[in-house]
Amino acid sequence: MTSVIDVANLTKGYGQDRGLNGVSFTVAPGEVLALLGPNGAGKTTCVEILEGHRRRDSGEVSVLGVDPALGGRRLRDRIGIVMQEAGIDPELTVREVLEHYGRAYSQRRAAVELAELVELTDRLDDRVSRLSGGQQRRIDLALGLVGTPELVFLDEPTTGFDPVARRRSWDVIGDLAAAGTTVVLTTHYLEEAEQLADRILVLVAGQIVAEGTPDELRRGAQRETTIRFGLPRVDAPLESLLEPLQGKASGRGMDLEVTTSRPTADLAHITGWALARGIELEGLVVETTSLEQAYLRLVEGEQP
Numbered sequence: 001m002t003s004v005i006d007v008a009n010l011t012k013g014y015g016q017d018r019g020l021n022g023v024s025f026t027v028a029p030g031e032v033l034a035l036l037g038p039n040g041a042g043k044t045t046c047v048e049i050l051e052g053h054r055r056r057d058s059g060e061v062s063v064l065g066v067d068p069a070l071g072g073r074r075l076r077d078r079i080g081i082v083m084q085e086a087g088i089d090p091e092l093t094v095r096e097v098l099e100h101y102g103r104a105y106s107q108r109r110a111a112v113e114l115a116e117l118v119e120l121t122d123r124l125d126d127r128v129s130r131l132s133g134g135q136q137r138r139i140d141l142a143l144g145l146v147g148t149p150e151l152v153f154l155d156e157p158t159t160g161f162d163p164v165a166r167r168r169s170w171d172v173i174g175d176l177a178a179a180g181t182t183v184v185l186t187t188h189y190l191e192e193a194e195q196l197a198d199r200i201l202v203l204v205a206g207q208i209v210a211e212g213t214p215d216e217l218r219r220g221a222q223r224e225t226t227i228r229f230g231l232p233r234v235d236a237p238l239e240s241l242l243e244p245l246q247g248k249a250s251g252r253g254m255d256l257e258v259t260t261s262r263p264t265a266d267l268a269h270i271t272g273w274a275l276a277r278g279i280e281l282e283g284l285v286v287e288t289t290s291l292e293q294a295y296l297r298l299v300e301g302e303q304p
């Protein structure tokens with residue numbers, strides 16, 4: 001199957017080593033790709049080159065079979081875009097904005113349908129300026145879908161959303177993907193990437209430093225388990241708790257955190273120790289490496 005996006009050795013320089021420095025990747029039809037990376041890593045630069053909104057310095061780029069630098073309107077008609085910073089006229093109503101942008105596309109969704117998708121039905125006739133920041137951002141998401149695109153670029157689409165709206169928008173994006181739309185997403189929410197992405201690219205200082213499914217990235221990081229609980233208030237010294245542990249114990253505020261590659265043995269020891277003394281371990285949690293921890297290790301190791 002031919003890829004929807006094909007990028008080879010893409011570079012873009014803004015001087016002082018900023019920009020993109022030889023990025024290569026492909027995106028398959030129907031795939032959801034998340035671009036992660038710290039502020040200034042080059043995510044928006046990369047996405048905007050793929051959209052045809054920015055010029056590249058060098059490299060090969062193909063989007064839906066055409067070079068976006070030359071793609072023009074035919075390509076625009078097949079893609080949807082949610083920019084990191086969108087400029088919508090705040091004096092228009094939500095309905096007017098959705099209808100206005102729809103006109104640019106040959107196959108468009110009705111304003112009513114779009115408003116329903118992003119839960120703004122009751123605000124259709126309000127001016128954009130009357131909406132809250134998160135509600136305005138939901139218009140941006142709707143505009144990304146107005147042209148029934150085959151491919152959508154979502155540059156931090158849920159920034160400013162409340163947690164409920166964010167989860168609902170994951171459903172919207174998930175439904176698009178399930179219907180076969182290819183999605184390229186940038187986000188700073190690791191949970192968002194974990195929920196939505198088939199594959200993740202981590203970009204640091206204009207280069208890809210890791211690539212894989214969310215599971216692969218988690219597994220690539222050192223696989224350890226963290227056991228955490230509130231430090232018990234007991235008169236007896238804690239040596240009998242700490243010394244037999246195989247993992248590493250450290251204090252975190254009022255909590256004790258044990259990082260271990262032998263979670264079964266360490267957990268048995270900790271709970272056995274507490275049971276023998278009739279102590280309830282407050283806030284006891286056991287967790288394996290999260291995508292967020294894996295990401296932080298990757299990025300902290302790579303950042304200049």
Ligand SMILES: Nc1ncnc2c1ncn2[C@@H]1O[C@H](COP(=O)(O)OP(=O)(O)OP(=O)(O)O)[C@@H](O)[C@H]1O
Nearest residue numbers: 014018019037038039040041042043044045046084
């Ligand atoms: N038009 C421009 N002129 C000069 N430098 C630029 C320009 N656009 C971006 N840059 C620089 O290129 C680097 C990458 O920017 P980019 O916007 O692609 O990062 P990003 O990964 O999207 O970051 P964020 O997470 O903050 O959105 C930054 O150092 C930025 O300052």
Ligand SMILES: [Mg+2]
Nearest residue numbers: 043044045084
């Ligand atoms: Mg950006």
